[in-house]
Amino acid sequence: MARSCGAVQNYFRQVELYPELRRNQAALAEATESALEAESRRVPQKPISVVVHVLYRVVADNISDEQVASQIEVLNEDYSATNADLADVPEPFQVVVGNPQLSFELASTDPDGNPTTGITRTRTKVSRFPIDDSMKKTATGGADAWDTQRYLNLWVCRLAEPTLGYAQFPGGPADTDGVVITTTAFGRNGTADAPFHLGRTATHEIGHYLNLSHIWGESRVPSCTDSDDVADTPNQLGPNQGRPTFPHTSCGNTPNGDMFMNYMDYVDDDAMFMFTDQQVERMLAALQFSRSKLGRTARERVA
Numbered sequence: 671m672a673r674s675c676g677a678v679q680n681y682f683r684q685v686e687l688y689p690e691l692r693r694n695q696a697a698l699a700e701a702t703e704s705a706l707e708a709e710s711r712r713v714p715q716k717p718i719s720v721v722v723h724v725l726y727r728v729v730a731d732n733i734s735d736e737q738v739a740s741q742i743e744v745l746n747e748d749y750s751a752t753n754a755d756l757a758d759v760p761e762p763f764q765v766v767v768g769n770p771q772l773s774f775e776l777a778s779t780d781p782d783g784n785p786t787t788g789i790t791r792t793r794t795k796v797s798r799f800p801i802d803d804s805m806k807k808t809a810t811g812g813a814d815a816w817d818t819q820r821y822l823n824l825w826v827c828r829l830a831e832p833t834l835g836y837a838q839f840p841g842g843p844a845d846t847d848g849v850v851i852t853t854t855a856f857g858r859n860g861t862a863d864a865p866f867h868l869g870r871t872a873t874h875e876i877g878h879y880l881n882l883s884h885i886w887g888e889s890r891v892p893s894c895t896d897s898d899d900v901a902d903t904p905n906q907l908g909p910n911q912g913r914p915t916f917p918h919t920s921c922g923n924t925p926n927g928d929m930f931m932n933y934m935d936y937v938d939d940d941a942m943f944m945f946t947d948q949q950v951e952r953m954l955a956a957l958q959f960s961r962s963k964l965g966r967t968a969r970e971r972v973a
Contacts, residue, residue, distance in 0.1 A: 676836030694841025737860035744869030768950035823848030868939035
């Protein structure tokens with residue numbers, strides 16, 4: 671099975687439905703460029719609060735608390751550059767390995783201030799959800815989002831194959847903001863199936879949520895003229911799949927070739943294990959300008 675991400679498909683769908691998205695993205699792009707030039711960045715000092723909405727039609731898909739916890743563990747490793755396989759980055763790319771210095775935790779209080787495990791569970795009649803945000807609405811068999819300014823909302827459900835997940839880029843409608851992961855690619859135990867059984871689908875999709883493009887760009891027809899707008903990722907023709915052998919070249923990017931081990935490519939979970947410095951700067955700019963309230967409590971938000 672090959673990796674497939676629905677973030678770009680969802681983006682173009684939302685552009686048609688939500689005209690403000692392009693304007694918001696343009697404003698973020700300008701702010702990001704200014705922040706990069708000024709070398710200004712905001713690293714959140716508190717963990718990002720996460721709520722996981724588990725949607726299941728059959729009991730087997732009502733994933734365990736332990737599986738949810740394993741996904742949070744993966745995110746904390748990958749977004750702090752403490753993942754063990756970071757040592758496998760080829761030597762030529764080691765000089766640009768970035769550390770986002772981000773941490774994640776399941777929410778301990780809900781939007782009303784009540785104690786919570788940070789996990790909601792909803793039985794649904796939907797066998798597989800399409801890329802249309804229907805899993806994000808109670809009325810269409812899903813679960814409504816919690817305050818998307820203060821929580822990273824993750825929906826775990828069966829997605830129409832072959833999609834493993836999709837994210838909403840910054841600037842879209844608030845009520846659908848967040849990340850969706852298919853049940854068989856979430857966490858690293860339980861229902862997670864190889865080769866997408868190490869929690870890296872969520873790492874990839876949260877990259878989109880924090881304004882990262884696929885490493886080859888976002889055009890509907892991949893080409894060597896497209897770009898991810900990140901200076902330290904080599905230009906490449908399109909997605910890589912499986913477990914490529916280094917170096918794997920395209921678009922004349924010799925001698926080191928594609929940075930296929932980057933989280934924003936399409937390789938298997940055990941073949942992706944790095945962000946770059948400039949990808950980190952881009953994510954931190956998104957947190958500073960578009961997602962500045964993530965991780966804050968209601969009281970801190972008012973203050």
